[in-house]
Amino acid sequence: PPSSPLSLSVEEVSENSFTLTWKAPEHTGKAGLDGYLVEICKDGSSDWKAVNQEPFLSTRYTVPNLNSGDKIHVRVTAVGASGSSAPAMLEQPVLIREILQLPKIRMPRHLRETYVRHVGDAVNIMIPFQGKPQPEVTWTKGDQPLDTSRVNIRTTARDTIFYIRQAQRADSGQYQLCVRINGAEDRAILDIQVVEPPGPPQNLKLVDVWGFNVALEWTPPADNGNAEIKGYRVQKSDKKSGKWFTVLERCTRTSCTISDLIIGNTYSFRVFSENCCGLSDSAAVAAGVAHIEKTKTTYQPEKIPQRDMMEPPKFTQPLTDRTTTRGYSTHLFCSVRGFPQPKIIWLKNQMEIREDPKYIAMIEQGVCSLEIRKPSPFDGGVYTCKAVNALGEASVDCRLDVKGEE
Template sequence: LAVEEVSENSVTLTWKAPEQMGRSGLDGYVVEICRDGSTGWTAVNKEPFLSTRYTIQDLGSGDKVHVRVKAVSASGTSVPATLEQPVLVREITQLPRIRMPRHLRQTYVRRVGEAMNLVIPFQGKPQPRVIWTKDDQPLDTSHVNICNTETNTIFFIREAQRSDSGKYQLAVQINGAEDKATLDIRVIEPPGPPQNLKLVDIWGFNVALEWTPPVDNGNSEIKGYTVQKSDKKSGKWFTALERCTRTSCTISDLIMGNTYSFRVFAENASGLSEKAAIASGVAHIKKTKTVCQPEKIREWDMMEPPKFTQPLTDRTTTRGYNTHLFCSVRGFPQPKIIWMKNQMEIREDPKYIAMIEQGVCSLEIRKPSPFDGGIYTCKAVNPLGEASVDCKLDVKGKI
C-alpha cells in the first residue's frame, strides 16, 4: 500500500493484489479512513471494487488521515493493509526523488581508518522527510552522522571500520509518497598472511612452494601473492615473484651452494598483508661435481709455398730518373726474394736497392739509362716451392 498522489482535497492510493485469493475468489476492495485523533474507521466506498488504485475525494486541506485497505470475498474480509504514517492532505507540488550520484550506484569501497563524506541530493516539495536505515535497522548515530538540508542528505563517518560495511537504505517521504535508494558500502583492509607455506621439492637450481589462502581476506578479493627469497649469506629479502594468482609456484635460477629461506605475502585491493607466511624449512642448493674436458684445439697447418698476390707490371721511365718495381708475395716460411735482370741475378750492385716489408717486394733502379732496360724477374723461394713474376722496363733517352 502506497500513496501515489496528494492534492489539497484528495489522496490517491495504489496497492498490490493478495498473493492468495482463497477458494471463493475476490469480490473487491474496501478503503477506510480514520482522521488523526479519532479511533473510528469509516469506509469511503459503498461497494467493493476490483481496481488496485483508488482516489479518496472530498477531504479537507490540512487534514491528517490514516488509511487502510481490505480485500473482500464471500468468506469475509482480509487483514487490512495500513499506511504506517498518517497522510497530510495538501498539494504536493513536487514528488520526492533521490538523485543518487553515479559513483554511489555501485559498491562504494573505502579503507579502514579513512573518512566517508557522502552527499546525496534529493528533490520534493514540500520538504521531504529523510529516513536512513542499515539492514532495515536504525543507524547508530554515535558512529554515523547524518545531516539533512532542503536539497540533500550528508552521510559522514570520521573513521571507517569493517563493521560499517553493508547495505544502507535511504528513503525520502512526503505524505506517504516516497522514493527509495540503496547504498552499498564495503570497508576493506590488508589481508591476513597465507597459511601452511611449505617447500614441496628441491631439484637442480629450482624450488617448488605451496600454500593456502589467508583466513581473513580483508573484506576484499585476493588479487595475488608476492614470493620473496633470502639467502643465508646476506640475510636480505628479495622479491622473486609478484602477483602470483595461484597458491603454488616454482622459483628458479637459484645460486649453487647457497641456502635459501622463503616467505609469501597475500595482496588485495588494499595492499600487501602486514605479515608473511614463512616456510619452516630451508632450501640448500647443492654443488654439483663437474668434469672439465678442455676442447681439443685443431692444429692449423700454416705451411704454404710462395704465391704472388700482386704481379709486376711493365714500366716505361725516363733516363736519369729513379724508378721502382713493385709486387707482393705470400708464403710460409717467409720466402727468400731474388731479383734478376734478363735471367741474371742482381747481386750487390749499388745501382739497385731491393726491399721487402709485409710481403711487399720493391726494387729501386737508380738513375737508369737505356742499358738498364730489359726483362726483370722477381723470384720467391721457400722449402715448399718457388714462384716468379716478370715485367718489361723501357728507358727512354739517348744512349
C-alpha cells in the same frame, strides 16, 4: 489464501485524493487471484471502510473524495477464491493536501555502487533531494536509527550530509535514506565498505623440491581486511645474500611452482596477501628451506649440421615504373638477397651511374634505393639495378618519365 501485496506506497497526493501503487503478492494461492480491496480509516478512528466494492486486478488505485487536512490510514488486501491475505499497510497516515513537488532523491552516480573507504579515512557524503513542501528526511541502518556517536547527519532544504570522522570496519553496511512528504516517499540505499590490508596467509608449506623447482602451498588469511583477496605475492631469498626478491606477483591460487633456481643455493620463501588496500603488513614464512643440489646427469649437446648460407643474388621486390614532375626529387626502390652480400650497381640506359651528385644510392638490410635529385626531362629513361656476388648476378629495371610543370 494469497500472501500480502508488496511494496505499498503513495504515488501522488492532491488536496482531495491520493494514489496508491503496490506489487502483486509473492504467492497467489492455488485458485489464483481475484483482485484487491482497498480500505481507509481516518487517523484516531478504528472504523475501516472499503473504497471499492468489488475486487480489481490493477496494482494502482486513486482514492477520491477526501477532505483537505485529513490524515488517512490505508491498507490493501489480496483476495482469491481460497480466501483473503493479511493486509499490507502504510507505516504513516497520508496527509491530504496538495504536494507541489513529489519527493525525489538525486543519488550521485558514484554512490550507486559500493562506496569503499580505508579504515581511518573520513566519510563525507552529500546527497541532494527535492520536494515541496520540505520533505522529512530519515536515515536508518538495518531498520534501526543511526548511532549518533559514530555518524553525524546534517540536513538542509535541498540536501543531506552523511559524515563519519574516522571510519571503522564496523561502519560498513547498507544505510537507508528515506525522503517523505505526507505518505509519498522516495528511498535510496548507500552501501559503504570500510577496508584495511589483510592478514598474512596461513599454513605456508614447502611441499616439494626437485631439480631447479620448488612447490609451495598455503591457505587464505584468517582476516581478509573486509575486502576480496586479489592475489598473493611470493618472494624468495637465498642464503648467501639474505635479500628478498619477488618471483610471483598477484598469484590468484593458493599454490605455486617456482622454477629456475640456482644450483648450490639454499632458498627461503614467504608469501604476502593482497586486497584493494595493498599487501598484508606481514608475510607467512615457510618453515623449511630448499637446497638446490647438483644433478649427476651430463648434457650432451645435439650436433647440428652447418647450413650452407651461400646464395646467388635474387631480387625479392622488383623496380616499378614511375612518373614524376620536373624539379621534384624521386626515389626508386627494390629489394635483394644473397650471400655473400651482393655489390649493387645502378645503370641508366645501360650506362653505369658513377659518382654523380644528382644520384644518391643506398642499401640497408637488403633494400636498395636510388634518389634522383630535382630531375629534368633529360633524366628520364630506363634505370637498372644490378646485384653481383661470387655466385652470380641478377638485375631488374624500370622506366622513369619526367614531365615538365604545367
